[in-house]
Amino acid sequence: MIVEEGKAKIKLSRDVFYNPRMTFCRHLDVLAYKVIFDVEDREVRSLDALAATGVRGIRARLEAGFLPTFNDRNPKAVELIRENLKLNGIDAEVFNRDAVALMRENRYTHIDLDPFGSPAEFIDTACLSALKYLSVTATDTAALCGSAPLAGLRKYAIYAEKTEFYPELGLRTLIGKIVREATKYDKAIDVLVSWAKEHYYRVHIKLRRSVALAGKIYENVGYLFYCFNCGNRVWAPMDGSSFERCRCGGRFKMIGPLWLGKLHDKEFVRSMINKVGEMSVGDDTKDKLKKFLQSIHDEIDVPFAYTTHHIARMLKTSPPQVARIIEELRRMGYKASKVHYSGFGFKTDASVDEIKKIVLALNAQY
Numbered sequence: 001m002i003v004e005e006g007k008a009k010i011k012l013s014r015d016v017f018y019n020p021r022m023t024f025c026r027h028l029d030v031l032a033y034k035v036i037f038d039v040e041d042r043e044v045r046s047l048d049a050l051a052a053t054g055v056r057g058i059r060a061r062l063e064a065g066f067l068p069t070f071n072d073r074n075p076k077a078v079e080l081i082r083e084n085l086k087l088n089g090i091d092a093e094v095f096n097r098d099a100v101a102l103m104r105e106n107r108y109t110h111i112d113l114d115p116f117g118s119p120a121e122f123i124d125t126a127c128l129s130a131l132k133y134l135s136v137t138a139t140d141t142a143a144l145c146g147s148a149p150l151a152g153l154r155k156y157a158i159y160a161e162k163t164e165f166y167p168e169l170g171l172r173t174l175i176g177k178i179v180r181e182a183t184k185y186d187k188a189i190d191v192l193v194s195w196a197k198e199h200y201y202r203v204h205i206k207l208r209r210s211v212a213l214a215g216k217i218y219e220n221v222g223y224l225f226y227c228f229n230c231g232n233r234v235w236a237p238m239d240g241s242s243f244e245r246c247r248c249g250g251r252f253k254m255i256g257p258l259w260l261g262k263l264h265d266k267e268f269v270r271s272m273i274n275k276v277g278e279m280s281v282g283d284d285t286k287d288k289l290k291k292f293l294q295s296i297h298d299e300i301d302v303p304f305a306y307t308t309h310h311i312a313r314m315l316k317t318s319p320p321q322v323a324r325i326i327e328e329l330r331r332m333g334y335k336a337s338k339v340h341y342s343g344f345g346f347k348t349d350a351s352v353d354e355i356k357k358i359v360l361a362l363n364a365q366y
């Protein structure tokens with residue numbers, strides 16, 4: 001069977017992984033690659049390290065002008081990648097290696113890690129091998145978001161428990177892990193764009209080689225002190241303070257180390273939106289891509305979201321609409337926005353106590 005995705009034609013095989021539910025993710029990746037290609041203004045040598053059918057690298061070549069190398073340790077995947085390259089008129093190197101060994105020996109401008117499950121075992125070597133850009137997928141969301149604390153410790157050396165903002169926590173765990181692997185190679189990071197969707201997390205990162213920046217980046221890595229009793233949260237970098245008790249008398253749980261910095265670069269996301277018109281997809285999909293990217297773009301840069309349900313549950317009242325809370329927070333001079341991964345989440349620089357007051361006042365109006 002052959003499927004068409006963007007500008008690519010991809011032959012499928014029962015023995016090689018292909019997930020049609022990740023097509024939207026690959027559209028978003030193509031947009032990110034197009035922006036990177038413009039910024040670089042020259043060859044982007046890229047490694048599709050866990051390529052399966054080769055769909056990501058093939059689309060990166062056809063739609064964003066990247067120069068990909070392909071790799072998969074499954075010989076059947078390698079055979080299929082070769083067929084798919086021919087089918088799309090692409091000439092490229094294909095390896096049948098363990099990705100870690102290959103990355104240890106070679107350097108690439110960009111590396112794409114798209115494993116089945118956890119990327120943890122690949123991140124270290126990818127940070128060494130990638131000279132400028134790194135894209136990572138993770139589908140082990142339970143380990144990353146705190147719903148499986150022991151898996152979080154084993155895979156990412158972080159401690160987390162499930163909170164109401166768990167998709168954001170998952171992204172911050174993943175990015176935090178990448179930072180802690182990258183800095184030993186004297187590389188700091190900028191997050192270009194990241195998102196949490198359905199069963200997976202995805203992040204596109206720019207690496208910067210600099211001893212000074214690789215030390216300074218730890219201003220953006222630290223711990224969240226979260227009170228499960230009242231929803232209060234404070235955070236501090238790794239060399240910062242520690243907190244034991246919440247002002248409500250509850251005990252703080254210390255969660256981390258986590259990435260505390262930006263989850264996207266507004267200008268980068270704006271450039272991705274501007275490229276949607278160039279995509280070889282239907283108008284419906286273009287609208288969905290624009291809408292999704294706009295929701296990422298509009299998210300304010302304050303860590304740790306709230307949800308209306310969680311606030312309402314703590315107050316033993318019914319949840320008001322997110323849009324009403326945001327409107328009220330803004331009217332009072334706070335920053336506030338929705339979140340991209342859920343219709344019930346919002347972000348603000350107001351404290352949980354302020355939010356509770358607003359929710360009670362809003363509910364009293366009805």
Ligand SMILES: C[S@@+](CC[C@H](N)C(=O)[O-])C[C@H]1O[C@@H](n2cnc3c(N)ncnc32)[C@H](O)[C@@H]1O
Pocket residue numbers: 016017018019022049050051052053054055056071072073074077097098099100114115116
């Ligand atoms: C989730 S699939 C990749 C999907 C593909 N990138 C896409 O967008 O459809 C993961 C692939 O990684 C390969 N793989 C797993 N561990 C590997 C390793 N250590 N080295 C190389 N390939 C590996 C598997 O054979 C599988 O084909």
Ligand SMILES: [Zn+2]
Pocket residue numbers: 227228229230231232246247248249250
């Ligand atoms: Zn508390």
